[in-house]
Amino acid sequence: MSQLAHISASQLYWRCRRGMLELDLLLNTFVEAEYNSLTKEDTILFSTMLDYQDQFLLDLLLGKTQSPDATISNLAARIKNACHEKFKLQN
Amino acid sequence: MAAIQRRKFDTLIIGAGGGGLRAALKLSDADASVAVVSKVFPTRSHTVAAQGGMNAALGNVLPDNWHWHMFDTIKGSDYLGDQDAIEYMCRAAPKAVYELEHFGVPFSRLDNGNIYQRPFGGQSQNFGGDQAARTCAAADRTGHAILHSLYQQNIRAKTHFFDEYFSVDLLKDDEGHVLGALVFNIQDGKPIIIEAKTTLLATGGAGQLYKTTTNALINTGDGLGMALRAGIPLQDMEFFQFHPTGIAGRGMLITEGARGEGGYLVNGEGERMMERYAPKAKDLASRDVVSRAIATEIREGRGCGVNKDHVMLKLDHLGEEVIQMRLPGIRQTCMTFLGIDPAEAPIPVFPTAHYTMGGIPTNRNGQVVMPVKDTPEEAIEGLYAAGECACVSVHGANRLGGNSLLDILVFGRAAANHIIGYLAENRYHRSMDESCVEKAMQRFERWGKNSNKTGEPVSVLRDELKKVMEEHCGVFRNEEVLKEGVQKIEQLAERMKEASITDHSDIFNTARVEALELENLMACGLATMHSAYARTESRGAHSRIDYPERDDINWMRHTLYSFENGLDYKPVRTKPVSVDSFPPRPRVY
Ligand SMILES: Cc1cc2nc3c(=O)[nH]c(=O)nc-3n(C[C@H](O)[C@H](O)[C@H](O)COP(=O)(O)OP(=O)(O)OC[C@H]3O[C@@H](n4cnc5c(N)ncnc54)[C@H](O)[C@@H]3O)c2cc1C
Numbered sequence: 001m002s003q004l005a006h007i008s009a010s011q012l013y014w015r016c017r018r019g020m021l022e023l024d025l026l027l028n029t030f031v032e033a034e035y036n037s038l039t040k041e042d043t044i045l046f047s048t049m050l051d052y053q054d055q056f057l058l059d060l061l062l063g064k065t066q067s068p069d070a071t072i073s074n075l076a077a078r079i080k081n082a083c084h085e086k087f088k089l090q091n
Numbered sequence: 092m093a094a095i096q097r098r099k100f101d102t103l104i105i106g107a108g109g110g111g112l113r114a115a116l117k118l119s120d121a122d123a124s125v126a127v128v129s130k131v132f133p134t135r136s137h138t139v140a141a142q143g144g145m146n147a148a149l150g151n152v153l154p155d156n157w158h159w160h161m162f163d164t165i166k167g168s169d170y171l172g173d174q175d176a177i178e179y180m181c182r183a184a185p186k187a188v189y190e191l192e193h194f195g196v197p198f199s200r201l202d203n204g205n206i207y208q209r210p211f212g213g214q215s216q217n218f219g220g221d222q223a224a225r226t227c228a229a230a231d232r233t234g235h236a237i238l239h240s241l242y243q244q245n246i247r248a249k250t251h252f253f254d255e256y257f258s259v260d261l262l263k264d265d266e267g268h269v270l271g272a273l274v275f276n277i278q279d280g281k282p283i284i285i286e287a288k289t290t291l292l293a294t295g296g297a298g299q300l301y302k303t304t305t306n307a308l309i310n311t312g313d314g315l316g317m318a319l320r321a322g323i324p325l326q327d328m329e330f331f332q333f334h335p336t337g338i339a340g341r342g343m344l345i346t347e348g349a350r351g352e353g354g355y356l357v358n359g360e361g362e363r364m365m366e367r368y369a370p371k372a373k374d375l376a377s378r379d380v381v382s383r384a385i386a387t388e389i390r391e392g393r394g395c396g397v398n399k400d401h402v403m404l405k406l407d408h409l410g411e412e413v414i415q416m417r418l419p420g421i422r423q424t425c426m427t428f429l430g431i432d433p434a435e436a437p438i439p440v441f442p443t444a445h446y447t448m449g450g451i452p453t454n455r456n457g458q459v460v461m462p463v464k465d466t467p468e469e470a471i472e473g474l475y476a477a478g479e480c481a482c483v484s485v486h487g488a489n490r491l492g493g494n495s496l497l498d499i500l501v502f503g504r505a506a507a508n509h510i511i512g513y514l515a516e517n518r519y520h521r522s523m524d525e526s527c528v529e530k531a532m533q534r535f536e537r538w539g540k541n542s543n544k545t546g547e548p549v550s551v552l553r554d555e556l557k558k559v560m561e562e563h564c565g566v567f568r569n570e571e572v573l574k575e576g577v578q579k580i581e582q583l584a585e586r587m588k589e590a591s592i593t594d595h596s597d598i599f600n601t602a603r604v605e606a607l608e609l610e611n612l613m614a615c616g617l618a619t620m621h622s623a624y625a626r627t628e629s630r631g632a633h634s635r636i637d638y639p640e641r642d643d644i645n646w647m648r649h650t651l652y653s654f655e656n657g658l659d660y661k662p663v664r665t666k667p668v669s670v671d672s673f674p675p676r677p678r679v680y
Contacts, residue, residue, distance in 0.1 A: 008598065008599060018309075019131070019309070021305060021308075022424060053235070054134065062420075062423035062427050063426075063427075084430070
């Protein structure tokens with residue numbers, strides 16, 4: 001875990017590069033909007049989430065799958081919300 | 092300069108999508124030493140995004156055979172596809188599906204236990220007759236299932252992966268042999284030379300060339316840029332497929348499956364518009380036909396919304412249950428990115444850049460070929476390409492849905508088969524000339540610590556490039572728009588030479604990666620724009636309003652664009668392997 005605490009913004013940013021445009025949009029929007037306000041715990045959790053398989057992560061973020069872990073569910077909701085906020089402005 | 096680390100393998104595969112992994116597996120299983128380099132973790136390759144499925148004439152739902160599949164693919168290609176390669180692919184398709192099943196892909200089933208097959212655009216029975224059902228799918232996650240199964244199989248077979256390594260350039264000696272590539276580790280910025288007896292490019296497409304696209308950010312045409320810089324021409328780059336049903340303003344795809352299940356398009360007047368453009372196939376006509384229909388409706392003032400800049404895809408009549416069961420991913424996507432539930436309201440759609448039909452010219456063994464003196468297709472020793480970055484050409488001027496997953500698997504495997512034969516005859520690495528390493532290193536260091544620090548930012552040029560491509564080389568093209576596009580992109584390419592980045596660190600320097608990617612996109616843009624400007628006809632995805640007809644006499648030929656020679660052309664291979672040719676006919680649906 002201690003290693004994970006040293007994840008740089010650029011490392012997170014690169015790992016937000018995924019195989020699907022939907023994930024690129026969701027994850028990058030979140031990092032751009034909230035990286036500076038992430039706590040150390042948030043960063044560790046987010047980086048755990050980035051290790052998930054693309055399809056699972058998409059299901060989680062689109063709400064097709066729920067995580068039994070409440071902290072993950074909350075983070076998923078925050079990511080989705082950041083995206084909603086951005087696109088609401090563009091609608 | 093500190094000595095650069097070197098590694099040696101029989102085969103270097105650049106790209107870990109379905110094409111690269113299929114080839115790697117075949118080679119590792121044949122005991123070749125194989126390195127696979129991927130800029131992202133392999134299972135995050137773009138193949139993971141393919142939802143709809145993969146074509147094979149299994150005939151499980153409706154009668155079918157490979158010869159009908161071949162006809163549809165040739166017709167779909169608007170007669171620009173090479174008929175030998177198309178025959179090879181359609182014949183190999185059922186085997187490719189059964190192989191995947193064997194590797195662990197959980198295809199959706201019918202009640203009788205056979206693989207379920209859904210109808211997709213451009214599929215027919217009996218050479219243009221009734222709709223066929225040819226697409227095999229693993230629910231709506233076919234690409235994911237294929238990629239993960241192939242990755243697991245490669246781990247078993249001990250393929251060596253270089254994850255999060257970026258390939259900068261091919262290493263080619265004076266005699267024209269490709270000897271591997273210069274790559275660098277994104278994690279620490281260190282370059283490595285990977286020497287290989289054979290190199291396979293499997294870097295995927297270049298959808299990021301356009302502002303509105305279905306493609307992930309990683310699809311920057313890197314292999315195409317590498318090929319151009321190695322003096323290899325790109326083929327048929329003017330043919331870029333726009334998927335008719337992208338979410339308007341966002342880009343992401345609403346799969347053809349939605350129309351396969353009964354969805355249809357309506358214009359601003361509430362009219363079911365496709366009945367006018369394709370009376371028989373209607374909403375399941377091939378992609379270019381539907382894209383052009385949407386663009387025409389909008390141009391003629393029959394679009395929807397305040398700006399009349401999109402049309403609507405109606406699914407609500409299917410009922411919530413069908414949508415939830417058959418199209419769950421689409422429903423969630425619409426709710427997240429639009430705040431619309433397609434079970435209740437129609438989806439605003441617009442054509443979005445989807446698939447790169449052009450690419451690195453190959454023969455059906457996956458060998459990269461180029462004109463040398465009087466020979467139009469001479470193989471380059473040691474170099475192969477497969478997947479979306481290659482142009483075999485099975486898609487010609489327009490790809491049919493479900494044929495790309497098939498293409499990457501069939502030709503990934505075919506390339507590996509040829510490589511196995513090559514390795515048996517060429518047992519030693521050729522010695523590497525240092526000058527080719529120096530050239531590749533110069534490109535890498537162009538964005539390093541000693542580079543220009545005051546030029547224009549890469550991000551500005553990237554946004555401009557995408558805008559120029561969208562406005563000047565989109566669904567509708569004419570002389571005036573393209574001519575201006577050529578001027579603009581030439582100017583951008585000049586400005587690129589002076590561009591700069593401000594981050595020169597070594598650890599996860601994404602700014603450098605993005606700069607290298609933009610150089611590749613710029614190369615693709617030049618090839619696409621020049622090729623499109625020169626082609627004065629309409630064929631498949633390349634639609635010129637000033638030349639609305641297909642012109643088989645002058646233009647039934649492949650375009651080649653290279654930095655050295657500009658434009659050149661070569662004939663289409665109209666002779667199949669074993670059956671009669673399909674001569675060009677009007678393409679009506
Ligand atoms: C949203 C969407 C849905 C689709 N659905 C379907 C479908 O249902 N059926 C169908 O047949 N087709 C579909 N397609 C098309 C199909 O998915 C792709 O054409 C195909 O997956 C491409 O596979 P590939 O192996 O050629 O490349 P990719 O899967 O794109 O992989 C490219 C690889 O190259 C690597 N790479 C690239 N550049 C570099 C570099 N410089 N250095 C190191 N590594 C590099 C990447 O990391 C990656 O591993 C779809 C496409 C999209 C966009």
